[in-house]
Amino acid sequence: MDLVLGIDAGTAGIRAGLFDLSGQALGFYDQNYPTSYPRPGWAEQRPQEWWEALVAAIKGCMQASGADSSRIIGLAIDAPCNILLTDSEGTPLTNSLIWMDLRGAAQARTLTETHDPVLRYCGGDVPAEWPVPKALWLKQNEPLLWERATYLVEQMGWLTWRLTGAWAVPLNSAAAKWHYRATADSQNPAGWPEHMLRSVGLADLPERVPGQVLPMGAKAGELTATAAKELGLPPGIAVSMSGIDAHAGMIGINVLAPGSLALITGTSTCQLAQSAQPVIDHGLWGPFEDAVVPGEWTLEAGQASTGGTVRWLLDTLGGALPAGSERYAKADAQAAAVKPGAEGLTVLDFWQGSRTPIKDPTARGTIWGLTPAHGPGHLLRAVYEGTAYGNRHILEKLKELGVETQQIVACGGGTRSALWLQILADVAGVPITLTQVGDAVSLGSAICAAVGAGAFSDLRAAGQAMVHPGTSIEPNASVQEIYAEGYQRYTETYAALAPLFQRYR
Known part of the structure; x- marks a missing residue:
């Protein structure tokens, strides 16, 4: 009878999905928020509008489902790496610089030109979309604001703090976008990339990122009485860590073992695969250690416009x-x-x-x-x-690197076109499988919520119970x-x- 909420905080708004522990969807609700573009290449959002959308989405989802909120045991939120500065009380001092904001392009080049050993884990270069170039831009261009601020946080961390009163850092995005290392190697210590940060004048960044670094599915805290009253949920339910939306989608289609490829379709397309060993190549993003499954590596590729x-x-x-x-x-x-x-x-x-x-x-x-x-x-x-x-x-590059793809599991908006799916399967020469719940990202966060609430031992066990295969498209020889x-x-x-x-x- 237990239920979990999977919250997908996307670029255009928030979607709340309610699921039982078999993975059946009971209801969804979408609430949009605006993006402003103050200058060419800039893109900002107001954190308070995230919170207002979260409240509306959860209330709307519960009303749409007709479910009793007392059955909910946990929730988790996935989000892109949208960053903001706050004071010591968590009050935003800036609008959020969202992932598509490219004002840090020059700073991204500066970071790339350090040729720091840690960059081998992101293909050798730093995209301007990622958080560290934006942080460097803020310090260089808003020095008074930087000194006034106490914390630099992501959307996921800020919303989790609003829910629980506790700060937490998602290991998923830290490993995939902040160059954080879960373990040391011969050239890089564990933790934040302090050598690279010092070389560009950003040595104070780690002390500004508050909270413990937590993997996907880890409990970050409990819903406070104040937040529970505003959301219409019972206080004390588990609030757990999810990750970047595409990585939550990987969980929501249960691509958690080597041999399968997650095809996350939408405005762009993201290809994700798990590997037991690090696979390093300039043509890929990653490998990201412990980003999704502890002890394994996540490989990422992508097409910018599909x-x-x-x-x-x-x-x-x-x-x-x-x-x-x-x-x-x-x-x-x-x-x-x-x-x-x-x-x-x-x-x-x-x-x-x-x-x-x-x-x-x-x-x-x-x-x-x-x-x-x-x-x-x-x-x-x-x-x-x-x-x-x-x-x-992308598949041929992975094969060249020894990463075989026996099956593609797809989700997202592109899966609504049967013709497109057939062409993808025919060109790849690999079957494409869909799952029963089309909204894999919300389901992926719901799986993280179920694990954090103690309903399952880990993500793989939860995925086996909550994700079910649907139709399969075979390639036409x-x-x-x-x-x-x-x-x-x-x-x-x-x-x-x-x-x-x-x-x-």
Whole structure:
């Protein structure tokens, strides 16, 4: 009869999901909050609006489910690495610099140019999206505010503090985005990357990050009476640590053992895999030790624009299509009428640069091979195929590094298109499995909540009990040759255009 809440704090808002311990979803509720863009490349949110959205989402979820709140034993919140400065009482002194804020691009280059040994665990370079470049920007550009502040915290840590009165640091994001080392190696001590931080004048950062570093599924505290009254929940329930949304999604589709790949689809796509050993390569993010499963390594790759490119195409050229979800169904019908290979069209899926295995922010989206015979259906199919070629490029890089993929488990918005899923499976030559709960991120946080509340011994045990396989899409052998040729065109196109991307960046 016990229930858990999985809270997904995303870029656009908060989604609360209520689950029983078999993984059945009882209700969801979404509450949005705004993002402001004060200058080009900047992106900010107000922490108080996170809290207001959290309260509304939990209340709405409970009302939608009709469940008795006394059955809830725990909750956990996943969130991106959005940072803010607070005083000693936790009161925000700044808006949050959210993950997509790129004001720290110069600071990211400075960190990369240290060539510190710890950077081997993030592919050798530091993205401007990550927290440490933003922290360095704040210290260099807002020195008085930096000195006035007591704490530098993430969204997840700040919301957990609002719920429990205790500070905690998610090991997941610390290992994946802050260069934190769970254990020492021959060149790097355990803990925060103090050598690199000292070299750029940021030696005081670790003392500003409050709380114990906790793994996913660890109990961070208990819901205070004050927070419980505002949320309409019983006081004293366990509040546990989750992680970055994509990593919570990995748990929510139970990709917690080597051999499977998590395909987290949305505006962008994230590919995640577990490894028993560290796999280090410039073309990957990671390996991140203990980020998801203790004693193992998480490998991460990504495509910057997948669903975002589809949305751009339909918004730009889909004027005759209906609005809403029907638009995607109608567009898919047109694309499905086009033969594999899109009659010679080739697309590079680099509308927002290339993340991995080619790390090229100057790369740009490309469509070539157009003739008067091509229509919107050809273009959409070519975009689907281009994103599938990008996914195959990542799989081949992993295979080259000794990381085999026997199965892909997918979740997210892209899974709503049966055509896209089939193309992804055909191009990869690997089956794609869906799970019964489509909202894998909320479920992943609910699994963390269940473990932290003591309902399961660890994440794998909880995943076995709460995640259930759904349909499986098998690759079609008859189109393998066509897609092999298309993939070759895709890789050759980038090789030919890379010098132009660099020249005209």
